[in-house]
Amino acid sequence: MQRSLIVFRKFVCYHCQPRRQFQFESNATPLCVHKNVKKALNENRPVLALESTIITHGMPYPENLKCGIDIFATGGVGGVHRKGEDTMDVSADLRQLGQTPVTVVSAGVKSILDIPRTLEYLETEGVTVATFGPTTDFPAFFTKTSGCQSPTNVKSVEEAVNLVQTHKNLKMESGVLxxxxxxxxxxxVGEKINKAVEKAIMECRQHNIEGNAVTPFILDQVNKLTEGASLAANIVLIQNNVNIGAQIAKGLKNKPSAKRNQQTSNHTKAKRPVVIGGCNVDIVSKCTHEIMNGGPSNPAVVTQSFGGVGRNITETLWRLQSNPLMITAVGKDSYGEMMTKHLENMTKSICSTLQNHRTGVYNAIFNKHGEVHVAVEDSAVHRKIDKDFLQNYENDIKSAGMVCVDANIAESGIEYVSSICKRHAVPLLFEPTGELIAAKGYKAAQKHFNSITYITPNISELNQIYFAETGKDAPSHEGIEGLIKMCHTLLDSVLCILVTMGGNGVLCAQNKNGNKLFHHYTLNKQPKWAWLDQPTGNVSGAGDGFAAGFMHGLLRGCTTDQSVRIGLTVAQRNLRSESAVAEAVTPNDVEISKTCWDVKELTF
Incomplete structure (x- = not known):
């Protein structure tokens, strides 16, 4: 494992000189991550953090430099102090464990604390507690037993890894101890140390020592009373925790399901897709009665969720285990904080927070039939994703297995991405996003002729792109024949056009070595899947789901035909979800889709 240190909770000098002070300017970052840690995280290697109070308070210099060797863990977590029922003196560790999905490896709780009440508090906070060993005896730091029991135990590193992974899979918001x-x-030496602890506690009270000075005083006194035996035991204890913690960290990284967004198919090691586009907070109002305009408040069910074309495509790819990288931007506001945390929990993302900008918001009102009555959006922040912004990520773009860019971003950004993709022969999927911006985005991408490999417009977006390209009105009134006419013209500069037609399926138009082929995938004869009988929940993510499913198929080596079918299945999944992307989307959708959905070959 890489030698590394992450500074966590307390600020610690990397060289660990005693009593060295840090001076921070007001604009300085509150978290210092060593370059070796950054490198390990970027390479998806196991990293174990040392809670730095061990260095600053728990041990004297220079012994505090030796405890972690190369990999770090913690000694004992804080807890409810004795007489905490009167003083309300409870360590912030417990509350933090209750709201942070992190695994802490420690020697239990120090005997100077009220261990029964500490365990009760952990239970209240929903923290998973397990003893490492053959019994459920809960340790008290210097002693193997405290007289209390853990709810469960793990007998080996493998069992610990399985426990932690199950906790992660359940998406629990609390931690594991x-x-x-x-x-x-x-x-x-435990009995000797415990007697010294009790004596040190009495001395602490006699000297009226309170607050955060208590623990350092007691540990120092115990070390003196035991003539160094407690310090020696402390070092062995920490080293043991580090050893076990490192094995668990390594086991989680080696476990196939350790992190869904870092998995690849068992049979194909596909390159990572890159999605560049917008992310929004969606506020959706579904009216329960006929809409009355002009002033009265219409009764509705109002929900808030995460959306945005680029984000929807990214989440769907993540659920399909395509390991996507998203590049996006948010404003410095509460919505931006929510979105950043959401993306961090989902997949690898480059989410820049821009000062003096608002995070994208989409607000839609649906009538009682589930149709969009009116929609508005605040998406100015997406136009800050321009050429200058994206030049920092050229290596990510040119090394991608496939790139998807949505028309929400700046035209200079679209042009830049298309130039990189063309220069490095990276397949580019352009998602037009909306009829008001589809044509501008398309023209920006096509400044580098034939740079768009795939495009996924709906009918309205296709009309706008056709008019921008030819100056002629769209013949969409002619039905599917009109769509074929438009695609026939556009295929001179695009390899494949996938026109999403709502309930009428998808028109796939391809240019194969000069031969223009057209296939209509219909929804008339649906597969016998019970979930297809569920009502429509949210229409906003269906097209994005199709694009993501299509991309996933290509990235996994499927044919264009198979990839269209996968896209249709994923779109139908999303259509029946209350959120933009259905949690029910899984890699299994790939296998069940390859031979489903009717298709007809059409001629021009």
């Missing part, structure tokens, strides 16, 4: 008893060779 793995309580590791002190090694047998130091357990024999």
């Amino acid at each position: 793995i309580a590791v008893p002190i090694p047998d060779e130091e357990a024999s």
Whole structure:
């Protein structure tokens, strides 16, 4: 494992000189991450953090430099202090564990604390507690048993990895505490240390020592009373925690399902797709009665979720386990904080927070039949994703297995991405996003002729693109024949056009070595899947789901025909979800889709 240090919770000098102070300017970052840690994280290698109070308070210099060796863990977590029922003195560790999905490996809780009440508090906060070993005896730092029991135990590193992974899969918002008893060779001094602890507590009260000065004082006194035996046991204890914590970290990284967004197919190691586009907070109002205009408040069901074309495509690819990278931007506001955290929990993302800008918001009102009555959006922040912004990520773009760009971003950004993709022969899918911006985005991309490999317009977007390209009115009134006419013209500069037609399916138009082929995938004869009988929930993510499913198929080596079918299945999944992207989307949709959905070959 890479030698590394991440500074966590407390600020610690990397060289660990005693009493060195840090001076921070008002605009300085509050978190310092060592370059080795950044490198390990970028390479998806296991990293274990040391809670730095061990260095600053728990041990004297220079012994505090030796405890973690190369990989770090913690000694004992904080807890409810004795007489905490009167003083309300409860360590912030417990509350933080209750709201942070992190795994902490420690030697349980120090005996100077109220261990029964600490365990009760952890239970209240929903923290998973397990003893590492053959029994459920909960350790008390210097001693193997405290007289209390953990709810469960894990007998090996493998069992610990399975416990933590299950916790992650359930998307719990609380943490996991793995309580590791002190090694047998130091357990024999436990009774001596405990007596010293009780004496140190009495001295602490006699000297009226309170607050955060208590723990350093007691540990220092215990070290003196035990003539260094407690310090020696402390070091062994920390090293043991580090060893076990490192094995768990390594096991999680090696476990096939350790992180869905870092998985690849068992049979294909596809390159990572890159999605460049917008992310919104969607506020959707579904009216329950006929809409009355002009002033009265219409009764509705109002929901808030995450959306945006680029984000929807990214989430769908993530659920299909395509390991996407998203490049986007948000404003410095509460919505931006929500979106950043959401993306971090979902997939690898480059989400820049821009000062003096608002995070994208989409607000739609649906009538009682599920049709959009009116929609508005605040998406100015997306236009900040321009050439200058994207030049920082050229390596990510040119090394991608496929790139998707949506028309929400700046035209200079679209032109720049298309130039990189063309220069490095990276397939580019252009998502027109909306009829008001589809043509501008298309023209920006086509400044580098034949740079668009795939395009996924709906009928309205196709009309606008056709008019911008030819100056002629769209013949869409002629039905599918009119769509074929428009696609026939556009195929001179685009390899494949996928026109989404709502309930009428998809028209796939391809230029194969000068031969222009047209296929209509209909929804008339649907597969016998029970979920297809569910009512429509949200129409906003269906087209994005089709684009993502199509991309996923191509990235996994499927044919264009198979990829269209996969896209149709994913679109139908999203259509029946209350959110833009259905949680029911899984890689299994790939296998069940390859031979489903009717298709007809058409001629021009």
